[in-house]
Amino acid sequence: EAQVTQNPRYLITVTGKKLTVTCSQNMNHEYMSWYRQDPGLGLRQIYYSMNVEVTDKGDVPEGYKVSRKEKRNFPLILESPSPNQTSLYFCASSLRGANTGELFFGEGSRLTVL
Amino acid sequence: GNSVTQMEGPVTLSEEAFLTINCTYTATGYPSLFWYVQYPGEGLQLLLKATKADDKGSNKGFEATYRKETTSFHLEKGSVQVSDSAVYFCALSDRDSSYKLIFGSGTRLLVRP
Numbered sequence: 121e122a123q124v125t126q127n128p129r130y131l132i133t134v135t136g137k138k139l140t141v142t143c144s145q146n147m148n149h150e151y152m153s154w155y156r157q158d159p160g161l162g163l164r165q166i167y168y169s170m171n172v173e174v175t176d177k178g179d180v181p182e183g184y185k186v187s188r189k190e191k192r193n194f195p196l197i198l199e200s201p202s203p204n205q206t207s208l209y210f211c212a213s214s215l216r217g218a219n220t221g222e223l224f225f226g227e228g229s230r231l232t233v234l
Numbered sequence: 235g236n237s238v239t240q241m242e243g244p245v246t247l248s249e250e251a252f253l254t255i256n257c258t259y260t261a262t263g264y265p266s267l268f269w270y271v272q273y274p275g276e277g278l279q280l281l282l283k284a285t286k287a288d289d290k291g292s293n294k295g296f297e298a299t300y301r302k303e304t305t306s307f308h309l310e311k312g313s314v315q316v317s318d319s320a321v322y323f324c325a326l327s328d329r330d331s332s333y334k335l336i337f338g339s340g341t342r343l344l345v346r347p
Binding site for chain 2: 124151153155160161162163164165168170176178179210212216217218219220221222223225226227228
């Protein structure tokens, strides 16, 4: 089954404790991206990757890192989480780019930073 | 810059009522327009899309027409069901950039039996 898998789905952590949210897709997609969803703000892009070893900042990259060492995986790293990073995070992928609009989304990872 | 504005929710309807969720956009050039749906506890799914002016996207009884003159892409359905309860996001893509979609803030739809 074609899917984007995120882990963990739910996480409560404390300020400053490094964490990684994993994202994996099994569709051989070149493009992957991370969004955060906050009430009243919709989805905002954190980072994206057009292909392996190619990553770039989105609209709200502060406090996050990513890597794309393999085509299927695109982990999101919070080196020192802060309460303002409490949010619902989505990973998405597409065959090539986002402008076809056919993004496939994971089920989301709800992160709470105390 | 490019942006998408959606009507605030929640929108509460009775089953079989007519649905309209308004979406307007600001963009340079000729963007493609999309509606995504997010069911409770799930990720977003593409519902429908339109790539040029006057195109009508449709899926699962939902429709939206790309209106360049009014910069709008309103979502409609003639008869909603309880199972349509979800959050609906309008989005656009910039033809000059392949790296992101721009999303509206989302509109929650609640359909009562």
